Amino acid sequence: MSEAELLRVDHLAISFGALQAVSDLSFSARQGHITSVIGPNGAGKSTLFNLVSGALKPQRGRVSFAGADVTGWPTHRLLEAGLSRSFQITNLFFELSVFENLRLAAQVLEPAGRALLPAARSTVARDRAEELLEDFGLSAKATGLAGHRSHGEQRRLEIAMALACRPKLLLLDEPTQGMSHGDTQDTALMIKGLAGALTILLIEHDIGVVMNLSDHVVVMHQGAKLAEGAPKDVRDNAAVQKAYLGGVH
């Protein structure tokens, strides 16, 4: 694993019954870069995210993160190590306030001993939550329930929560899903701004966004890697055009 690689997956595989959801998949995500995973529905992109983030254990293969073999680590341990993710289907604490959602997500930054002190003493988490509220334009409605916010605001909160723990690697699962055109552009800009300090692994359906944002693109098809390379190379790849872009053009 070279120094510039923050995440590396080698020969990763999992099947659900007869369905080979991910098979013999290898790629790496370079430090500070945006690596995108694209592919048609059912290509295994979300399963890949579940494997990398510890929600599923691979049947074969290896996941390395920041120089350590993290295959099969539980999710909470991976998060402590600096690997965070957002969800394709908005996954918040809908019955809690927007502020509380962010404070919970930032709680991991606090020393463990503060878990049994009054919540107001967790000032690191509070400050981080406030910072994110401001960055993501959510301050005005912070005391209201997360479940009462608009879809666009919930999508923003989803990303803010994944960022709250100051991760090294951020897995974004279709961050612009269901967003209006304007919101999609704003979100793309925001993601672009995050890269550099942060390494990003992105699943995205909006090909325009992918081509603009990515440093590296991995194309998945039926659980396996079809191609990878710079956005331009991938776009020009005949196999990719046939399997994926073919329907569009």
Add this chain to the structure above:
Amino acid sequence: MAELAVLRTAVEAGERTVIGGQHLLAGSFVALALVFAAIAGATGDTFFFRLATEALIFAGLALSVDLLLGYTGLLSLGQALFFGFGAYVSGLVLKHVAPSFWAAVGITLAATLVVGLVAGIIAIRARGVYFALITFGLAQVAFKVVFNSRGIGGSDGIIGIPQIKVEFGLFAVDAQSPAGFFLVTLAFMMLLYGTCAYLMHTPFGRMLMAIRTNESRVPFLGFSPWRAKLAAFVIAAVVAALSGSLYPMLRGLVSPELLAFQTSGNAVIMVVIGGVGTLVGALYGSVVLTVLKSVIGTFTEHHLIIIGGLFMLSVIFFPKGLAGYARPRLERWLARRTERA
């Protein structure tokens, strides 16, 4: 930046109002209890003092159910397991080891930490209705074992538990004194309530609420929901057992019925009547149910039919329970008062 300062003030004020509302309801409970004690003490009553003390003891059991149901989202249908366990351990200690309040409470605490941990590891594996069924099953097994164990009195339970004095260093309270033991129990239960209420306002408590709301998201916050749930389960077991440990001091006996499903079920009813997820509601709910059972029980032996009917009515008209109904109104009043000040 000004916006942030406004936000922080709003968040902090909101939290203060919630805590203020809780304190007000808990303070009213203590005030009402003291008024009752003054009146009952003045009239030289024993029956109602004993009944009220029993209501307080069961309030601790209800509190433990609310800790699991209202904050962690786990419906325990076998919480009487720990209540009865505490009562039996306390009874055995008082009878065979030392007739001391502190020994009984201390040994109950230590023993429940172990039993709660073991039962928790078994029960926490399951979610939703399966958790309810496992807790139900565990309590039924314990009930049958106790019911059939001659060594601890079998179906008769343990009788002849010595009367004790509760030593506080400078003074002692005779557990046989109706007023004295009522006040000791009140202080004890408010201590349990205060500890639980405190914990729910810590990051640990918030994490439990996060689990109740959306458990599958919690690992992605960097915390193991399993560990937090196990901790909540053990704390609830301890609260139930410590409450149970006072029972033999009040009645001088323990019986297998303390572990029976009826006891667990009543605790759930108390929480629902008082208000799920309020903690303080458990205290009110226990008083309401214990008084209703006793009062209606003097008119008819079919009092459960009437209580069942009242329970259904309360679920329909007060779905959030007494405290759940009162609390938002109190909070609004507190917020208005803060604004004016």
